[in-house]
Amino acid sequence: MRASCFHALLVTGLLSLALGGCSINTIGANRTTNTSVPVAGVALQGRVHGGQNPISGASVYLYAANITGYGNASVSLLDAPGYVTTDSTGSFTITGNYTCPSATAQVYLYALGGNPGSGVNSAAGMLAGLGSCGSLSSSTYIVINEVSTIATAYAIAGYATDATHVSSSGSALAVKGIANAFATINNLETLSTGVPLAATAAGNGTVPQSKTDTLANILAACINSTGSGSSACTTLLGAALSGGTTGTAPTDTATAAINIAHNPWANVATLYGLQTASSPFQPDLSVLPNDYAVAIIYPSNGCFNPTDSVQSGPAVDGSGNIWVVNAPGPGCSISSTITELSPTGVLNSNAPFSGGGLSTPSFIAVDGLGNVWVANTGYVSGSSTSPLSEFSPTGTPESGSGFTGGLEQADALAVDKSNNVWATGYVNNALAEFNQSGSSIFNTTLCESDPEDIAIDISGHIWVPDAYDLCEYSSSGALLSPASGYSVGNEIGFYGIAFDATGNLWAPFAGNSEVWEISSTGSNESGSPFLGGGVDFPHGVAIDGSGNVWVTNVDVDTVHGSNGQISEFTSSGVPITGSIGYQDGNRSEVNPAIDGSGNVWVQGPEYPSGTEALVEIVGAATPVATPIVANLQAPYGSYAVNKP
Numbered sequence: 001m002r003a004s005c006f007h008a009l010l011v012t013g014l015l016s017l018a019l020g021g022c023s024i025n026t027i028g029a030n031r032t033t034n035t036s037v038p039v040a041g042v043a044l045q046g047r048v049h050g051g052q053n054p055i056s057g058a059s060v061y062l063y064a065a066n067i068t069g070y071g072n073a074s075v076s077l078l079d080a081p082g083y084v085t086t087d088s089t090g091s092f093t094i095t096g097n098y099t100c101p102s103a104t105a106q107v108y109l110y111a112l113g114g115n116p117g118s119g120v121n122s123a124a125g126m127l128a129g130l131g132s133c134g135s136l137s138s139s140t141y142i143v144i145n146e147v148s149t150i151a152t153a154y155a156i157a158g159y160a161t162d163a164t165h166v167s168s169s170g171s172a173l174a175v176k177g178i179a180n181a182f183a184t185i186n187n188l189e190t191l192s193t194g195v196p197l198a199a200t201a202a203g204n205g206t207v208p209q210s211k212t213d214t215l216a217n218i219l220a221a222c223i224n225s226t227g228s229g230s231s232a233c234t235t236l237l238g239a240a241l242s243g244g245t246t247g248t249a250p251t252d253t254a255t256a257a258i259n260i261a262h263n264p265w266a267n268v269a270t271l272y273g274l275q276t277a278s279s280p281f282q283p284d285l286s287v288l289p290n291d292y293a294v295a296i297i298y299p300s301n302g303c304f305n306p307t308d309s310v311q312s313g314p315a316v317d318g319s320g321n322i323w324v325v326n327a328p329g330p331g332c333s334i335s336s337t338i339t340e341l342s343p344t345g346v347l348n349s350n351a352p353f354s355g356g357g358l359s360t361p362s363f364i365a366v367d368g369l370g371n372v373w374v375a376n377t378g379y380v381s382g383s384s385t386s387p388l389s390e391f392s393p394t395g396t397p398e399s400g401s402g403f404t405g406g407l408e409q410a411d412a413l414a415v416d417k418s419n420n421v422w423a424t425g426y427v428n429n430a431l432a433e434f435n436q437s438g439s440s441i442f443n444t445t446l447c448e449s450d451p452e453d454i455a456i457d458i459s460g461h462i463w464v465p466d467a468y469d470l471c472e473y474s475s476s477g478a479l480l481s482p483a484s485g486y487s488v489g490n491e492i493g494f495y496g497i498a499f500d501a502t503g504n505l506w507a508p509f510a511g512n513s514e515v516w517e518i519s520s521t522g523s524n525e526s527g528s529p530f531l532g533g534g535v536d537f538p539h540g541v542a543i544d545g546s547g548n549v550w551v552t553n554v555d556v557d558t559v560h561g562s563n564g565q566i567s568e569f570t571s572s573g574v575p576i577t578g579s580i581g582y583q584d585g586n587r588s589e590v591n592p593a594i595d596g597s598g599n600v601w602v603q604g605p606e607y608p609s610g611t612e613a614l615v616e617i618v619g620a621a622t623p624v625a626t627p628i629v630a631n632l633q634a635p636y637g638s639y640a641v642n643k644p
Contacts (some may be wrong), residue, residue, distance in 0.1 A: 003631070006413075007498065011377070031161065035443030036101070036102065037102055037103070038099045038100060038101060038102065038133060039099065039100050039102065039103045039133060040096065040099055040100075040138070041062075041077065041094075041096050041097070041098040041099060041100055041133065042096055042136050042137065042138045043093065043094060043095050043138040044062075044093070044094040044096075044109075044130075044136065044138070044140070044142060045091070045092065045093045045094070045138075045141060045142070046091070046092060046109075046128075046141055046142030046143055046144060047089065047091045047092065047142075047143060047144070048060065048086050048090045048092065048111045048114065048126065048144045048145070049090055049143065049145040049194065050116035050117075050121075050124060050126075050145070050146070050220060050224045051116070051145075051146070051220045051223065051224045051279075051281075052118050052280050053090075053117045053224060054086075054088070054089050054090030054091075054116075054117075055086060055090050055111070055114040055115065055116045055124060055223075056086055056087060056088045056089075056090060056114055056115050056398035057085060057086060057113070057115050057120065058085065058086045058090070058092075058111045058112065058113055058114025058124070059083040059084075059085060059111070059112050059113055059114070060083055060084050060085070060086060060094070060109055060110070060111045060144070061076060061078065061082060061083045061109065061110045061111075061112070062076075062077045062078050062094060062098060062107060062108075062109055062110075063075060063076055063077065063107065063108055063109075063110060063164065063166065063275035064077055064100060064101055064105040064106065064107045064133065065105065065107075065156075065159065065166045065167060065168065065178055065182075066165075066166065066168075066176070067101075067105075067110075067115065067167065067168050067169065067170040067174065067175060068167070068169075068170060069167060069168075069169060070159075070167055070168060071161055071165060071167060071168065072167040073164060073165050073167070073315070074108075074164050074165060074166045074167065075101060075105075077099070077100065077107065078094065078097065078099040079097045079098065081136045081440045083212070084113070087427070088089050095583065095592055095620050100133035100134075101133075102133070102134075103132065103133055103134025103280035104132050104133070104134065104175065104179065105132065105133045106129075106131060106132060106133075106166075106178055106179055106181075106182045107130045107131070107132075107133050107136070108127055108128060108129045108152060108156075108166070108182075109127065109128045109130065109142065109144055110125065110126070110127055110163055110164065110254060111124075111125070111126045111127075111128075111144045112124070112125050112252060112254075113125075114270050116223055116224050117200050118224065118225065118227075119206055119224045119226050119227055120224075120227065120228045121223065121225065121226070121228065121233075122227065122228050122251075122252070123222055123223075123227065123228035123233045123237065123251065123252050123253060124222070124223045124252065124253060125149075125163055125252030125253045125254030125255065125256075126144045126145060126146065126148065126149040126219075126223070126253065126254055127144070127148060127149045127152040127163060127257070127578050128142055128143070128144040128148040128152060128155060128191065129148075129150075129152040129155065129156060129182050129185040130142070130182075130191070130227075130243040131179075131182045131183065131185070131186075131270065132179065132182070133404075140192065141192045142191055142192065142193070143191070143192060143193055143194030144194070145194040145216070145218040146215075146216035146217070146220045146223065146280075146281065147189050147195065147196050147212060147213075147216045147251075147281065148189055148191065148194050148196050149216070149219060149253065149254055149257050149562050150183045150188070150189075150196075150212055150215045150219070150257055150294075151188035151189040151196070151212070152185055152257075153257035153258045153260070153261045153619075154188065154257075154261045154294050154447070154618045154619045155181050155182065155184040155185040155256070155597075155618060155619055156178070156181045156182060156619065156620035157258060157261035157262055157598060157618075157620075158177075158181060158545075158597055158598020158599075158619055158621065158622055158623040159177075159178050159181060159597075159598070159623065160223070160258050161258075162250065162254075162255040162258060163252065163254035163255045163258065167643065168644065169643065171625075171644055172315070173318060173596055173625050173626070173644035174623075174644035176318070176319060176320060176596060176644075177320065177596030177597050177598075177623050177644045178597070179595035180320040180343035180344070180595070180596065180597045181598065181619070181623075182488035183343065183344050183641070184343070184344055184597065184599070184618060184619075186201050186344070187200040187201055187205065187296060187344055187345065187618075188207060188212060188294070188618070189212070195207065196209045196212035196213055196216070196281070196390075196546060200234060200296060200344070200345055200346075201344070202344070202345065202346040202347075204298060204299075204345065204347060205296045205297060205298045205345045206296065206297045206298075206299070207296055207484060207570065208294055208295060208296075209283070210283045210284055210285050211282060211285060211289065211294060212281075212294065212544065213273070213281035213282060213284040213285075213287040214275055214281075214284040214289070215257070215260065215292060215294075216280075216281040217274070217275040217276075217279035217280065217281050217593035218236065218271050218272070218274045218275060219236070219253045219256065219257060220259075220279060220280055220281070221235075221274035221276075222235075222236045222237070222253050222256075223253055223268055223555060224280075228251075232274055233253075235251065235270065235274060235347040235358070236256055236271070236274060237249050237250055237251070237256060237274075239266075239267040239270045239271050240255075240256035240257075240259040240260050240267070240271070241259060241263075241266070242259050242262070242265030242503040243263065244265065244266030244267070244332070244571075245263075245266050245267065247259075249492040250319075260292055260320035260560075261292075261619050261620075262357045264292035264293040264294075264582070264620070265291050265292075265293075265576060265578055265582075266293045268288065268289060268290070268291060268292065268304040269288055271292070272285075272288050272289070276618070277506070280427070289583075290578070290580060290582075290583040290584065291577070291578070291582055293582045293584050293617050293620055294584075294617070294618045294619075295582075295584030295615050295616065295617045295618065296345060296615070296616045296618060297613050297614075297615050298341065298613060298615070298616070299343050299612075299613050300326075300612040300613050300614060302406075312325070312362070312363035312364050312365065312375075312412070312590060312591060313540055313552075313588070313590035313591040313592055313593055313601075313602070313603045314364075314592075314593040314601045314602075314603050314614065315364045315365050315366050315372070315593060315627070316366075316593050316594075316595045316596070316601070316626045316627070317366045317370060317372075317393070317626065317627065318366075318596075318626055318627065319343070320339040320342075320343030320595050320596055320597065320626075321340055321341065321342055321343060321348075321594070322340070322342075322343070322345075322593070322614070323338060323339070323340050323364050323366065323372055324338065324339050324364065324603060324614060325337075325338050325339075325361035325362065325363070325364050326338060326339055326342075326352055326361070327435040333375060334486065336351050336354065336358045336359055336360060336361060336378065337351075337352035337353060337354045337358060337361075338351070338352060338358070338361060338364060338372065338374060338391065338395070339351045339352045339353070340353070340395060341614070343595065343597065345614075345616060348395065350394075350395060351626075352397065353395035353396075353397070354397075354532055355375070355389075355396075355397035356386070356390060356391055356397030356398065357376065357379070357385045357386025357388075357389045357403070358374060358376060358385065358386075358389050359376045359377075359378030359379050359383070359386070360376060360377045360378030361374045361375065361376050361377075361378075361389070361412045362375050362376065362377040362410070362412075363375035363410070363411060363412050363413050365413055365414060365415055365421075365627070366415075366626075366627045367415045367419045367421065367436075367627070368415065368419045368627065369419060369436070370392075371390055371391065371392060371393065371398065371436075371473065372391040372392075372393070372395070373389070373391075373413055373415070373421050374388070374389040374390075374413075375387065375388060375411055375412060375413045375423055375424075376388065376389060376393070376409075376410055377409045377410065377411050377426060378409070378425070379407070379409060379410060380409065381407070381408060386403050386404070386406065387403060387404060387407035387408070387409070387410035387412065387423065387644075388403035388405070388410055388421065388423055388434065388438065389403070390403070390438060398438075403434060403438040403440075404440070405423070405430075405432035405433075405434055405440035406425070406428070406430050406432055406440070406443040406445055407423060407424070407425035407428070407430050407432050407642070408425045408426070408427035408428040408430065409425060409426040409427040410423050410424065410425055410426070411424060411425070411426040411452075412424045412451055412452065412453050412454040412464070413454060414454045414455055414456050414462070415456075415627070416456050416460055416462075417460060419436055420433055420434060420435050420441065420455060421433070421434045421435075421438070421458065422434075422462050423454070424446065424454055424464055425451075426450065426451060428445075429445055429446045429448070429449045429450070429451065430443060430444070430445060430446065431443070431444050431445075431446050431451075431462070431464060431471075431473065431477070431491055432444075433477065440479040440562075442475055442476075444473075444479075445481055446464060446466075446471055446565045447469075447471040447479055447481060447482075447484060447485045448464075448466040448468070448471055448484065448485045449466055450466045450467055451464045451465070451466055452466060452467065452494060452495045452496070453465055453495060453496050453497050453591070455496075455497045455498060455499060457499050457503055457505070457520065458499070458503055459475075459503075459520075460474070460475035460532055461473065461474055461475065461480060462474075462475070462477075463497060463505060465494035465495070465497050465507060466485070466494065467494060468485075468494065469484060469485030469486060469487050469488075469494070470485050470486040470488070470494070470497075470505075470507070470518065470522060471485045472485075472486070472488075472522065486518070486522030486523075488516060488518055488522070488523070488524045492594070494507050494508075494509060494510075495508060495510060495538075495539040495540065495589070496508060496539055496540040496541045496552075496590070496591040497541065498541045498542055498543050498549075498591070499543070500517075500543050500544075500547055500549070500571060501547050501571070503520050504517050504518060504519055504520065504525060504551050505517070505518045505519075505520075506518075506541050506543065507541065508535070508538030508539055508540065508541050508551050508552075509538070510528060510537045510538055510539060510547070510554070511537075512529070513531070513535050513536050513537055513538065514529035514530060514531050514535060514538075515529060515530045515531075515535060515538060515541070515549065515551055515567075515569060515573070516528050516529045516530075517527075517529075517530070517573060523543065527572070527573055528573060530569060530573035530574075530575070531575075532575035532579070533551075533567035533568060533569055533576060533577045533578075533581060534553065534565045534566075534567045534575075534577050534578060534579055534580045534581025534582075535551060535553060535567045535575075535581075536538065536554075536565070536581075537553060537554040538551045538552065538554070538567070538589075539552055539553070539554050539588065539589045539590065540552035540588060540589070540590045540591035540592055541591060541592075542591055542592045542593060542594050542600075543594075543624075544594050544598070544600075544621035544622045544623075544624060545594075545621070545622035545623050545624045545643050546571070546621075546622040547570075547571030548568055548569065548570055548571060548576065548621065548622065548632055549568065549569040549570075549571070550566060550567070550568055550592050550594065550600060550621065551566065551567045551568070551569070552566050552588035552589070552590065552591070552592050552602060552604070553565050553567060553588070554588070554589050565580055565581030565582055565583055566582050566588070566592060566600070566602055566617070567576075567581040567582075568581075568620075575641075580619065582620070584615065584617060588602050588603060588604030589604065590603055590604065594621045594623075594624050595623070595624070595626065596623050596624065596625065596626055596644045597619070597620055597623055598619050598620065598622055599616050599617065599619060599620070599621070600615055600616070600617040600619045600620045600621050601614060601615070601617075602614070602615045602617070603615075622643075623643065623644055624643070624644070625643060625644045630640035
């Protein structure tokens with residue numbers, strides 16, 4: 001997944017732009033939250049198991065995620081000596097001899113060492129994420145095992161360097177992002193039993209239980225061995241390096257799990273070979289997987305339908321909620337509406353939201369005040385609908401049908417640093433600017449036809465791709481590119497675009513199945529275009545907090561059969577994913593979205609059944625600050641500080 005630069009970036013904070021939305025004012029959201037009121041801890045109890053064997057003599061530590069900066073050590077909470085020890089049955093009790101930094105502090109247990117039955121094993125490390133300290137109950141029983149370790153490692157991977165370094169900044173967005181990450185653990189396993197889930201806690205998402213079991217079995221091979229020098233431990237620790245195929249080897253299985261979550265593409269066969277017919281967690285994968293990405297699938301009943309009329313993909317607001325448009329499609333009875341899901345994929349009980357002039361919605365974004373904006377391809381001059389619709393953060397329509405601005409079939413929109421909305425019209429090739437009340441500020445004819453996306457750079461310039469070229473406008477609407485746009489490709493293909501930390505623009509080029517990096521002057525960057533990584537007729541793009549580039553693929557040819565995928569590249573264009581990308585990512589025509597917890601959201605046909613779905617690839621990316629407008633406003637000030 002991530003290259004070894006991930007850990008350096010956590011420390012330096014050099015970060016980049018990604019898609020998303022916000023339900024709170026992003027300027028205020030970056031201020032450090034009041035998390036300085038300590039709260040007394042409650043008694044906790046549970047057991048530590050390796051496979052099905054109790055681990056005696058293990059040291060159980062209680063940590064809180066550090067919110068004083070990325071890459072910092074977790075906060076140890078227990079009084080001296082700093083841990084409790086498991087008994088002969090693997091049981092432990094924490095009597096409440098600790099104080100949490102705050103009620104909102106995210107806490108987890110880390111069990112290290114002990115005897116799983118074949119002798120003391122110093123490499124046996126396991127995790128169990130507990131969530132907010134204020135939510136802990138003395139009645140909760142906690143099972144720490146390989147399943148809880150995988151669930152925790154993947155959910156918090158975006159904030160974890162290793163088992164004892166889980167941290168973020170103290171901004172409100174970061175505190176929310178890390179809390180949402182811990183909440184995701186409950187979608188992967190049951191804390192009180194250590195059993196992996198086949199469905200999310202709310203029951204509306206499918207969880208890859210057999211992949212969780214396989215990953216747990218890989219850890220169990222080392223944990224249940226004779227010790228760190230065993231063949232199983234040597235293989236696991238040597239294959240789960242911090243950078244995938246390079247970097248530092250972990251010293252215990254908990255950090256190995258975090259490294260695998262960071263690099264699910266690396267050493268897949270070697271790790272799979274640690275699983276045997278007698279492995280303890282079943283059902284496991286019976287065939288070698290393409291990768292170890294963990295993806296939750298949220299079926300859409302035919303309505304999360306990114307056809308040619310849907311361009312944007314999901315949008316993420318400042319609370320981590322996911323917003324999608326519902327366009328007409330097979331089996332969809334709620335078209336021309338929008339839907340909101342919580343950060344853990346729970347459908348908003350009041351959704352889908354309608355009204356506001358919605359008509360075949362195609363593009364969705366969230367502004368810096370938390371309002372949700374939608375472009376409608378169903379609008380044509382004289383119709384009773386609207387090219388743009390606006391909704392409050394709670395889904396109440398704000399717009400009516402007055403937002404015209406000279407647009408015909410609006411198909412893309414973006415928000416600038418003043419919270420003005422820029423949108424394109426597909427039929428009449430128009431570019432228009434609107435203020436918060438929906439009044440038109442500016443309108444012009446684009447330098448090229450058939451606009452596909454729109455993005456705003458740090459200088460406030462507006463960029464619009466068509467199938468062949470790129471148009472650039474100043475914040476006042478003056479054309480900056482040549483009259484025919486910047487021509488950097490030679491075949492039909494520009495669809496989605498996104499800016500990175502340096503201000504360069506990344507654009508998938510579908511016709512040649514390649515990815516372009518374009519400078520702020522519209523020229524092709526050295527080494528671009530980039531190939532590989534499973535790119536196959538790419539359409540959508542997003543940049544994560546490490547500057548890695550995520551690309552969705554339509555996969556319309558026969559190179560990879562009918563399987564869809566999402567590809568990942570480093571910030572320098574080196575492919576991270578293998579020849580068929582991440583197979584749990586959807587075949588998709590739209591931009592992916594990356595949230596403040598590091599999850600990647602992909603909207604498209606569900607793999608492998610072909611039905612429409614929203615897919616969450618858990619913890620696969622470095623977290624980003626949402627929304628996109630946050631990158632243009634203080635206190636961020638530039639793409640290089642876009643970590644929450």
